[in-house]
Amino acid sequence: MKTLREKFGELSARIKASGQPARVWFPQYTPASLLNAENWWEALAVCEYALDTKEDEKLTEDFFELIFSAFDCNVEVDLDAEEYEFWWEKVMQVCDRVAVFSGAGWAQKGAQYSEARYGKRDMSYLFPYYEKAADMGWAEAEATVAYWRYMGFYCEQDKEEGERRFAALTSPEAILWGKHYRAFVEEFTGDKAKALQIRNELLAELPAGERLRAHVYAALGDALDRAEGSVAEEAAYYEKSLEIVSNLYTLKNLATLYFRYPELNKPKELGFELWEKAWHAGVWSAANFLGYNYQEEEWLDMPKAIEWLEKGMLYCESYSAYELALIYLYNDEYKDVERGLMCLNRCVEDDYIQGIEGLANVYFNGELVEEDMNRAKELLEKAIELGSGNAAYRLGWMYERGFLSEEPDYVKALECYEKAASLNNADGYCQMAIYLANGYSGVKDAEKSRECYEKAAEMGSCFALVELAFLYENGDGVEKNYEKSFELISKAAAQGYPYAMFRLGLYMERGVLGEAQPEEAFAWYTKAAEADDNDAIFALGRCYREGIGTAEDWDKALEWFGKGAEKEEPHCLTELGLAYENGNGVEKNLQKAVEYMMKAAEQGYGYAQLKMGDYYFFGCGPCLEDNKKAVEWYEKAVANGVPMAMLRMGEYYLYDYDSLNESEKAFAYFKNAAEYKWYSEGLGICYEMGIGVEDNETEAFKYYTLAADSGNTTSMYRTGLCYYNGVGVKQNYAEAYRWFTDAAGNENIAATYYLGKMMMYGEGCTPDPEAAVQWLLKAAEKNSDKAQFELGNAYLMGKGVEENDEIAMEWFEKAAENGNEKALKITGRRRK
Known part of the structure; x- marks a missing residue:
């Protein structure tokens, strides 16, 4: 098979052998015929022949401009590497020869360098060669250079020089091109209407x-696109442009409009057709669109996608290189790690930020290559230099988590977040806000923190909107304002931010701005749960469980808790554990209860850790009674701030379940729980008895009362006892009677005895021996030695019952068996 060089040599020989001057050949070639590769090569040979024979320079210039009006692009795109080398060599030769007498040669040479394949591309030639073309009086270049110099495109900006060049345009053609570029100047720097x-x-x-x-x-058309004007009008302008020059760059723009906007009534397939035409017209970025869309489900064709992306990368399209990298690195079917890394390195060479960040991520993860944090850092720093706020944010994240030093470096992290914010990165602003709010790097500034959140919110950060809402909800650094908080949460929810939808549901459920709206809450929870928000999934399950905004439905509740459990969501795992523990909506299964609860506890969920402690303390299913394991879980729950676990640990030491004789440790646990406003009798006992703290009857009474008010039955009894004996408070039988009544109503045996005794003797109440006997009997049957002794007295004295010495002695005997001192004396028994 003949090489391209050989074929071209034969063409040149045939043209020379014809004996006809080049001007005779020129009219044979039209824009339509030049779309054929064979015709174009022939035309190039004719152009070279014209130069050899010194044909009229103007005619040769015009012919040169015709064949290089993007028709050359159509020829080069399918050439292999060797053929492309010959093509490049021949094109450069022709451009150089035309440049001797026409600026068109210099301009085309600059254009070729700016649009060449990888390895040939060199943008540094574009402006100098166009400037040479302008200096030779080539009209289009004169106007183009004036525009570039004014705007600073491909050269150092110099508005005065730009204006001077615009003013110097004299030929009719140059003046027309000057008006064309002057319109761009007005659009970008002045008056769009102008x-x-x-x-x-x-x-x-x-x-x-x-x-x-x-x-x-x-x-x-482009101006309408930038201004987001009428799509139909924009398309019409592009269509008009293509009626004049069929291979213009607008092919790509028109294809994109046809593909994206159904209202234009064009089949999407036409978009693919036009993108391909644009590619052959030298619009190399069309490959990006083809490569991307052939990966979409409707048009899925991965081999075609790869083919087009490879073509795009060949012509220095960085986006194509990046997309190829993603395919080669992460698509198992087409995986080619070596080529994928090459594509990302190409992006690094091209200063393509996404690719640079992508390669940094590869080195950070250490899955495809050996982990290299320093290389990741270098790449992110390069991306930052190119203006990437995201890279600055990610570098800050690495410093924050100690990936670049032995310990987290919060000062460096904040510097990076500040840099990210300066580059208009919303995440950078958010992290700055978090640091300044909490003083992580040694600087605390609540007002500046709020300002950072506000800036991030202005940039569309839903996270920032939610955080601002929290500030107004809690009155942190601002006046508490639920209306403002609700407004911010609503704004984030309207943008589809799942957590904001969940929070909005919570606001509705709690009636933050008025009456609770459970139906609205349920609707928002549903939206957020369907958007995969974990908190909402749990909340929706809770709604079905409790009938909030919907009918109670255990099946639905368990369905949603199950979805959360599949995602290892600890609240949902805990709910499933409780359901199996209690047989709610499912058959009781303690094995499953423990399995679900253990998963939640192992994730650090405090309540589940408390439950695991209870399972081992009391014995549940596969968890045999094991105080050591129970204490381990309780301590984990304590570390997570679970007050009930603090009470459990306080009781463990106070009541010395394992005979450790370390009751003084109880005080700290009870005191810690009290800081959360969780109380039991334990703290009062510690103060009353001086356990782990100096005895203080006033404090004892205070904490008994607080615990009693919160519903602790033992503390109701102990509060009554304080009033009865005047411990920490002035003796008051009426108050004692009231508290004993409450405690006895909750089945407290000691309080039941005291209630019976007080009713028997009219202490703080009207005497009622018959009722007293009933209360004493209730306590006596629960083995209260004091109640048994009082019953003996009642039968002995005939108070509330008929006098009966025999029954009296029976109760005295029972009291003595339980160690009652008075009964021991009466019966003559000895203490066991």
Whole structure:
């Protein structure tokens, strides 16, 4: 098979052998015929022949411009590496020869370097070569250089020089191109209405079919795209531009409109067709669209996606390189780690931020390559230099978690977060806010923290909206304002932020702004749960369990708790454990109860740790009674701030369940629980008896009362006892009677005895021996020696019952058996 070089040599020989001057060949080639690769190569040979034979320079210049009006792109795209080398060599030769007498040669040479394949691409030639073209009087370059210099595109900005060049345009063609570029200047730096006026005037001035008209129409479409104007009008401008120049860059833009907007009534398949045409017209970025969309479900064709992305990467499209990397690194079917890493390194060379961050992530994870935190850091720093706020945030995250030093470096972390914020990264602002609110790096500033959240919220951060809502809800650094909090939460929820939807449900359930709205709460919980928010999944299960905003439905409750459990959500795991423990909605199964509760406890969920402590302390299913294991779990729950676990540990030491003789340890646990406003009789006993603290009857009475008010039955009894004996409070039988009544009503045996005794003798109440006997009997049957002794007295004296010495002695005997001192004396028994 002949090489491209050989074929071209034969073409050149045939043209020379024809004996016809080049000008005779020129008319044979049209935009339509040049789309054929064979015709284009022939035309290039004709152009070279014209240069060899010194054909009229103007005619040669015009022909050169025709064949290089993107038709060359159509030819080069399918060449292999060797053929491309020949193509590049030949094109450069022709450009150099034309550049001797026409600026078109220099301009085309600059354009070729700026659009070449990887290895040839060199943007540094673009402006200098165009400047040479302008200096030679090539009209289009004169206007282009004026515009670039004014805006600072591809060169150092110099507005004065730009204006000077605009003013120096003299040829009719240059003046027209100057107006075209002046419109861009107005659009980007001045008056958009003025830009539109210039373009419309230019269209009125240009003849029909003039190539510049295509560029003006394209610019009008692009302006609408940037301003998010009428899609139909934008498409119409692009269509008009393509009627004049069929291979213009607008092919890609029009394809994108057809694909994205159904209202244009164009089949999406047409988008693919136009993207391919755009590619052949030298719009290399069209490969990105093709490579991306062939990965979408509707058009899924991974081989085609890879083919187009490879083409895009060949022509220095960094997005294509990045997408290829994702496929080669993470798609098992097409995995090629070596090539994937090459693609990411290409992105690094091209200063493509996503690719740089992607490679940093590879080195951070250490799954595809050996972990290298320093390399990850270097890459993130490069991305930061390129303006990536996300990279600054991620580097801060690494410092915060100690990945770059032996210990977390909060000072460095905050520096990175501040940098991220300066680069308009919302996460950076949020982390700054968190640091400043809590003083993690030694600086605490609540006001500045709030300002950071506000900036992040302005940037659309739903997290920041929620955090601001918390500030207003709790009055942290601002005046408490539930309306403002509700407004912020609602805004985040309206944006579909799952946690905000959950919080909004919570507001509705609790009636933060008025009456509770359980149905609304249920609706928001449902939305958030369906969006996979763990808190909402649990809340929705709770709604079904308790009938909040919906009918009580244990099946539905367990269904949602099950979904949460699949995600290892500890609250849901705990609820399933409780359901199996108590047989709620399922058959009772203590084995499963323990399994679910253990999973939740192992995740550090305090309440589940408390339950595991109880399972081992009291014995539950597979958990045999084991105080040592119980204490281990209780201590974990204590560390997680579970007050009930503190009470459990206090009771463990106070009542010395394992004969450790360490009752003084109880006080600290009871005191800790009291700080959470959780009370039992334990703290009062410690103060009354001086256990672990100096005895203080006043404090004892205080904590007995607090515990009694919170429903602790033993403390009701002990409060009554304080009033009865005047311990820590002035003796008051009436108050004692009231508290004993409450405690006895809750089955406290000691209080039942005292209630019976007080009723028998009219202490703090009207004497009622018959009722007294009933209370004493109740306590005596529960083995209260004091109640048994009092019953003996009642039968002996005939108070509330008929006098009966025999029954009296029976009760005295029972009291003596239980160690009652008075009964021992009466019966003559000895203490056992």
